Amino acid sequence: MIRMLLRVLGHEYARPVRRTVALMTTTAVVEGLSYALLGGTPADARPWLVAFGAAVAVYAVLRYVSDLSGFRVGTTLLRGVYHRLGDHLARLPLGWYDAGRVGEVSVMASRGVLQAMGVIAHLLAPFVSACVTPLTIIAVMLAFDWRMGLAALVAAPVVAAIQIWTGRSMAAADAERHERDREAGGRVVEYLQAQPVLRAGGRTAERFRSLDDSLREVQRASRRTVLSALPGMVGLALAVQATFTVLLVLGARLALGGDIGAAEVLAILVLAARCADPLLSLSDIGGKLRGARSELAGLDAVLRTEPLPEPREPVQPAGHGLEFASVTFRHGDRTVIDDVSLSVPEGQRLAVVGPSGGGKSTLLQLLARFYDVDAGAVRVGGVDVRAISTEVLMAQIAIVFQDVYLFDGTIEENIRLGRPDADEAEVRAAATAARLDEVIERLPGGWAANVGEGGALLSGGERQRVSIARALLKNAPVVLLDEVTSALDPVNEAAVHEGIERLMAGRTVVMVAHRMRTVRRADRIVFLDGGRIVEEGRHDELLHHGGRYADFWNVSLAPATHG
Incomplete structure (x- = not known):
């Protein structure tokens, strides 16, 4: 002992x-x-x-x-x-x-x-x-x-x-x-x-x-x-x-x-x-x-759990384009991503759609190097993420998750996590861009209002706005969005969409979405099922093709049409 x-x-x-x-x-x-x-x-x-x-x-x-x-x-x-x-x-x-x-x-x-x-x-x-x-x-x-x-x-x-x-x-x-x-x-x-x-x-x-x-x-x-x-x-x-x-x-x-x-x-x-x-x-x-x-x-x-290995001689990425080169990833006995190849040129937006369990969120996690791939390579700026130091890789990427976790502190403290050395004007500008300022105005403590453990004192939409403000303040060239509006009411969804549009402007973006209306403006869409790319193309092309994406689109519009 x-x-x-x-x-x-x-x-x-x-x-x-x-x-x-x-x-x-x-x-x-x-x-x-x-x-x-x-x-x-x-x-x-x-x-x-x-x-x-x-x-x-x-x-x-x-x-x-x-x-x-x-x-x-x-x-x-x-x-x-x-x-x-x-x-x-x-x-x-x-x-x-x-x-x-x-x-x-x-x-x-x-x-x-x-x-x-x-x-x-x-x-x-x-x-x-x-x-x-x-x-x-x-x-x-x-x-x-x-x-x-x-x-x-x-x-x-x-x-x-x-x-x-x-x-x-x-x-x-x-x-x-x-x-x-x-x-x-x-x-x-x-x-x-x-x-x-x-x-x-x-x-x-x-x-x-x-x-x-x-x-x-x-x-x-x-x-x-x-x-x-x-x-x-x-x-x-x-x-x-x-x-x-x-x-x-x-x-x-x-x-x-x-x-x-x-x-x-x-x-x-x-x-x-x-x-x-x-x-x-x-x-x-x-x-x-x-x-x-x-x-x-x-x-x-x-x-004794080994962390992901850090490169001995880190390589600086040249640019902000993204690439999956014949990527395979297994979780236990299950193959989650199966020989996927795709690229996202710098400054463009890629939307990933498909049924639950198809591997969509895993693509984002591999880009952020939450895991290492079993085969192939994930590249950021033409460099394998395994050859980039963790500090440099994280500085390149801003992530907005569906489930937002906030630390028990003030709103300002949670926004500053994106960039702790930001001045007050930059923090206020990020909050305004995320439409968080209107939330702050109605809170009793304003900027000093405590959000509670995990952000429990705020609604889901309000927490999401804090997360977007945090990502805007970070000002990273690559943005990963994971189902950010899937559980929001119409008012918060509109506010979050506005903040997301500001966040995506001029950046390389990969977004995962269930609500199909959020992906139609993407430069490219891939339909992922069973860890494989079933279809890919622009929104109009995929609708004209009449395949799986078109079926998903029609189903997503059915409730609105019926109403």
């Missing part, structure tokens, strides 16, 4: 951890050796009592210093791990962040990191003490009497075997409990999000079956975890008590036979009793360490 901890922390933090472990080990050894000063006769009690008191004082100082070191190192490493995790997450491909992964990382970055780093501050010292102090005391017992010491030493492999067996037997139960906790957390979120639907259906008094089932599974998993731990706890207690009983019987026999004095037997039994407490605490410490280990394993898995 220490190796995994050091791997998660990184090389720069390994030294303080090793120093803290060494200090804790020294403290545990001093604690065990202090009991070697017990003994002697009543006549010379004062010297060994003074020596014992001095040893206890030294141990107390060491214990204070080692515990303080553990807390300080734990606090420092907590900050360091947050920085390391944040830096690593910032380098992972954006395609890695699916819906399930985001929730998992969110829990890991809060509770997971705290629990994992709590090992150093709260668990490492008692664990080292529970392991090292009894072994040191056994060494002292061997010095008192080799027979009694040897009898105590026999218990060491027994205790170790019980701990290993307990850990292995509980691994499956711990993993199941962790999984059930994760599922229950998801069901709670689902229950909260489903409140409007449940209340609209008049089911406010009913229990949410999937949540109840999930909580029952958590209860069962918790019961199995406790039951799995019981044999180890009982076995450890029996082993410790049996060892003490053996030492008691052996000591009495040796004392009655005159082979050892009563004072030595008493001292050895005191040492044996002192061994029992830390050994019995191993069960509780072991359970906490297993929980921390699972969190460490999750952190380790994320930190």
Whole structure:
């Protein structure tokens, strides 16, 4: 576990951890050796009592210093791990962040990191003490009497075997409990999000079956975890008590036979009793360490996830034209893009239409290098995106998604994400161009109005206008639009369209759309189905051809015609 901890922390933090472990080990050894000063006769009690008191004082100082070191190192490493995790997450491909992964990382970055780093501050010292102090005391017992010491030493492999067996037997139960906790957390979120639907259906008094089932599974998993731990706890207690009983019987026999004095037997039994407490605490410490280990394993898995490789000698794109050259991309066992070739000359607009699941959004993601292709090449300005540094590539592209995420802050702060060094006039101009100024005027706080977490205090159309203003402020030469008006009301759709037109002016554009009216002004349209280009051409050409695009166009107009 220490190796995994050091791997998660990184090389720069390994030294303080090793120093803290060494200090804790020294403290545990001093604690065990202090009991070697017990003994002697009543006549010379004062010297060994003074020596014992001095040893206890030294141990107390060491214990204070080692515990303080553990807390300080734990606090420092907590900050360091947050920085390391944040830096690593910032380098992972954006395609890695699916819906399930985001929730998992969110829990890991809060509770997971705290629990994992709590090992150093709260668990490492008692664990080292529970392991090292009894072994040191056994060494002292061997010095008192080799027979009694040897009898105590026999218990060491027994205790170790019980701990290993307990850990292995509980691994499956711990993993199941962790999984059930994760599922229950998801069901709670689902229950909260489903409140409007449940209340609209008049089911406010009913229990949410999937949540109840999930909580029952958590209860069962918790019961199995406790039951799995019981044999180890009982076995450890029996082993410790049996060892003490053996030492008691052996000591009495040796004392009655005159082979050892009563004072030595008493001292050895005191040492044996002192061994029992830390050994019995191993069960509780072991359970906490297993929980921390699972969190460490999750952190380790994320930190070992390889980011997309950066080019050793980055190439600067020459221009802003886009090209897909025989591109194939697979997601798992499914081929999402199948041998697609197309180009978008600089300054032109390409519209991508087709049925859901056809691979439209994936084309945008490959252009932005959320993923790397399995075959072929995606080029920006004539250069493979894999040969362009991430910083330069992202500077070339502005993306407006269908689902807009805003940070919990003011509108101005969210717009400035497009270009943090922009002056106030540029921010205001971008907001006006996106028709966001009329939204700001009716908000109570104006520019200082808080948008809430994820932009929850704004409507979907208002969030979209913030996103467009952000893209306008960035002023990138390539614009990627992903279904930006598919779920807007007519008023917001008109405002967003106006902002989009300003955003697209003079730029190379690839837009994905379901509403066909948004694509008719594109310089070129491709119809994508099953990851392949079925048709391509201009709007009028494709309508005249009477193929799949024409069918989509007619279906999109049918509701309006019918009305």
